[in-house]
Amino acid sequence: MASPGGSTSLPLSRVKTIMKSSPEVSSISQEALHLTGKATELFIQALARFSHQQSDDKSALSYRDLAEVVNSEETLQFLHDIVPRKIKAKEYLKSLRDADASEEQ
Amino acid sequence: MAEGREGSDPRDPNQLTPEDDLSVPRAALNKMIKELLPNIRVANDARELILNCCTEFIHLISSEANEACAKQNKKTISPDHILNALENLGFGAYKAEAKAVLKEAKAVAAKKRRGSSRLEHLGIPEEELLRQQQELFEKARQEQALLEQQQWMQMQQALQQQQLLQQQQLQQQQQHDDSEDYS
Numbered sequence: 440m441a442s443p444g445g446s447t448s449l450p451l452s453r454v455k456t457i458m459k460s461s462p463e464v465s466s467i468s469q470e471a472l473h474l475t476g477k478a479t480e481l482f483i484q485a486l487a488r489f490s491h492q493q494s495d496d497k498s499a500l501s502y503r504d505l506a507e508v509v510n511s512e513e514t515l516q517f518l519h520d521i522v523p524r525k526i527k528a529k530e531y532l533k534s535l536r537d538a539d540a541s542e543e544q
Numbered sequence: 545m546a547e548g549r550e551g552s553d554p555r556d557p558n559q560l561t562p563e564d565d566l567s568v569p570r571a572a573l574n575k576m577i578k579e580l581l582p583n584i585r586v587a588n589d590a591r592e593l594i595l596n597c598c599t600e601f602i603h604l605i606s607s608e609a610n611e612a613c614a615k616q617n618k619k620t621i622s623p624d625h626i627l628n629a630l631e632n633l634g635f636g637a638y639k640a641e642a643k644a645v646l647k648e649a650k651a652v653a654a655k656k657r658r659g660s661s662r663l664e665h666l667g668i669p670e671e672e673l674l675r676q677q678q679e680l681f682e683k684a685r686q687e688q689a690l691l692e693q694q695q696w697m698q699m700q701q702a703l704q705q706q707q708l709l710q711q712q713q714l715q716q717q718q719q720h721d722d723s724e725d726y727s
Contacts (some may be wrong), residue, residue: 444621446706448572448575449568449569449572449584450569450572453566453569456607457602457603460566460603461606462670463610464607464621465619465696466621467621468621468622468623469653470646470649471609471621471622471626472623473646473648474600474646475626477638478601478626478638481642482597482601482635482638483577483597484576487577487581487594488580492567496565497584499586500577500585500586501587501588502587506593513634514633514634514635515602516603517600517708521593521596521597522593522597525721544699
């Protein structure tokens with residue numbers, strides 16, 4: 440499925456299956472399904488594009504680029520569980536120092 | 545290491561929960577990435593991650609939408625539920641473009657319904673439509689006939705003009721009266 444302005448590239452049947460894998464969801468209107476499909480597509484595009492923009496290496500998109508973005512953007516907090524960020528030792532030590540500092544206050 | 549949902553690690557292939565099998569197709573994702581970032585190397589684990597983020601996103605939106613839906617005591621998640629969910633979760637920017645898809649969805653659905661129901665929708669029974677059609681044809685025939693008649697008359701007139709002209713020329717040339725020569 441091509442994706443000119445109107446239609447979606449993601450197969451809606453799959454989107455629907457994913458939505459319904461949550462037991463609380465009973466049924467979705469066809470239009471709501473279309474909307475979700477398109478929004479998901481936009482999400483992928485935004486995530487990939489933004490991660491690439493922020494990256495130091497413009498010739499590639501790495502796991503780390505994505506992880507950085509997920510950890511820095513508030514709207515992406517829901518992804519924290521699936522994207523553990525490998526933090527540098529420096530940052531870890533700093534966070535320890537910050538924690539000590541706040542305890543002393 | 546952070547725990548995934550329900551204590552399982554989604555990246556461990558040995559732990560398969562029903563949710564893990566489910567993601568958007570890899571091929572669809574690869575195509576999107578290629579169109580978005582052509583000539584950019586995208587590592588496999590990065591693709592895998594995007595796939596999982598995708599699934600999470602869908603869950604996020606559907607939960608939020610479902611909650612709103614349930615609050616209204618409705619059974620079916622509507623487009624508005626989705627749009628509001630997007631707004632509430634910080635993805636309001638997607639609303640405009642997402643709505644554009646709705647128009648197409650409606651057009652597709654309408655095409656499917658078209659067929660005999662369209663006549664009923666207009667409120668005009670088929671016999672009446674047939675009658676109107678006959679009327680139109682008759683009218684068209686008459687107009688055509690009139691047109692042809694006019695054209696014929698115009699042509700006649702043009703011919704007569706031409707002949708008149710020729711006569712005058714002949715008269716000038718001949719000294720005798722040749723008025724009977726016209727055909």
